[in-house]
Amino acid sequence: MIGRIRGTLASKQPPSLLVDVGGVGYELAAPMSTFYELGAAGTEVSLHIHMVVREDAMLLYAFFRESERALFRDLIKVSGIGAKTALSVLSGISVDDFRRTVATADVASLTRVPGIGKKTAERIVVELKDKLDVSAIGITLSAASAPDQPRDPSSEAIVALQSLGYKPAEAAKLVANAAEPGDRAEEIIRKALKRALRG
Secondary structure (H helix, E strand, O other), X not given: OOOEEEXXXXXXXXXXXXXXXXXXXXXXXXXXXXXXXXXXXXXXXXXEXXXXXXXXXXXXXXXXXXXXXXXXXXXXXXXXXXXXXXXXXXXXXXXXXXXXXXXXXXXXXXXXXXXXXXXXXXXXXXXXXXXXXXXXXOOOOOOOOOOOOOOOHHHHHHHHHHHOOOOHHHHHHHHHHHOOOOOOHHHHHHHHXXXXXXX
């Protein structure tokens, strides 16, 4: 099993990364919290990996911090939470904020994440409340970067938000309200998610 990858960041386009390790390009899905920490293409990166092997695919999920990967692993053990939903949760909430949300049983905040209803939010609180001291946050998303994806920061942000579960109209509205001149895609996504999770 692959647990860590260290190499050169070949490209990053939310929600996908491409990391070159000795001439082999690894395509990775990552939460937005990881994108915020990475430098420009060409820089060296070291990422924690969660590997999923299926009959039809081998998926790699990358996290900048071990705490993120650990929390991701806790999330996908919760009934009704898959990798995509876990990515949505972790893209919008920091590890500490997630812990506070669960500790205070703030179900309303969790239901603002795409794909999480009240019952699922309640299950998250019940099943993870006792794991807060060892939890960590991570996201997974199985989306390959396509060469024809838009390069405009706002367009990239809209695509990323849709990949996290937001409807096209919702994603466009969030980006329109968050984007400011000169913002990079990661900055727009960060602000849009904060607005969305605040309601």
